[in-house]
Amino acid sequence: MRFTKLLIPVALCILLVGLTVPAQRKKGYAKKPAPPLPVVSAIDTEALKGLITQQRGRPLLVNFWATFCDPCRDEFPDLVKIDEDYRPHSLDFVTVSLDDIDQIKTDVPKFLNEMNATMPAYLLNVSDPEPAINFVDRRWQGDLPATYLYDEKGELVYKHIGRVNVAELRSAIEKAVKKTD
């Protein structure tokens, strides 16, 4: 008898919790806003020069890419993984898109979002890309992707034009981050 008296309130409590928890979960899920798209900042040639030459005391990896470039899209997951692996080991990594400025709030952040890319993202907003291309590398024709690694002193230690060779890039990063670790 005493057991039955206890059982009823306990059963009622379980029922109540069972009914309210899914409702709360559903409510919470419905209210959760869509995550904002990554911010892509427009930079001109001077700002790009500043970005690359700035004394940071850490190695810097710069990847030039564009949404219209297939090999750029192909290599992006590898680059995101590299960012995840080496950011804790003092690697700064920025991406510079050479897409049209019209895409700075659409295709470019949308793609970065799909890739779960969280490294600082820029878009080169210039009417003439030649001075920026020549500043980065006189031998570079502007074909994409292009990846440059600078050591902690800002010296270029690795470059690759075309889809990166992941093992080669990782090995160059290992050497660069070891100097600062």
Added chain:
Amino acid sequence: MRTRNLSILFVSLFVIAGAVFSAGARAEGEVPAPPAIGSTIDDFTLPDVDNKDRSLKSLAGKNGTVLIFIAVQCPVSNAYNERMAKLADDYNAKGIAVVGINSNVAEDATAVKAHAAEHKLSFPILKDPGNKIADRFGASVTPEAYFIDANNKLLYHGRIDNSRNAAQIESNDLRNALDAALAGKAIEKTEAKAFGCSIKRA
């Protein structure tokens, strides 16, 4: 003895295979160097979009020829469609022929023909199977232009102008080169880096 001979044979085969592979392979992203300004361009023959062989000589204008590496799917090349069509109209009248070359492995003659019709590209367009001509010219991207005079001398190599956005043109490099050549003057800027989509090589 027999085993030793076999070993020698296998080693030799490996060495030969390695040599053949390394000679034929090109590191990814590496494009052969373009010919120097002033060098003579040898005649070549490529199929057009109707699969008829056309030689550079047969297409050349009396005052020279502009070759432009173009694409079907590249948004940068496509941003220049109207400008390229106008360039051909303007300079055909002055004796300079414009010829398009599509070296992208994934864009076949049917796609190139349909694209040209859709965008009213009335100049001849050639397909470059195996990107042999893109390699010979050291072409990296689309659009990328070369101007050859009537004596097949390369006078200009690079971009059409400074911006894919027609409203932001500040330096009409290709037209400036053509105008200078037509006026018998020296070309001020003979090279300007072309920006666009990488040519998808075979």
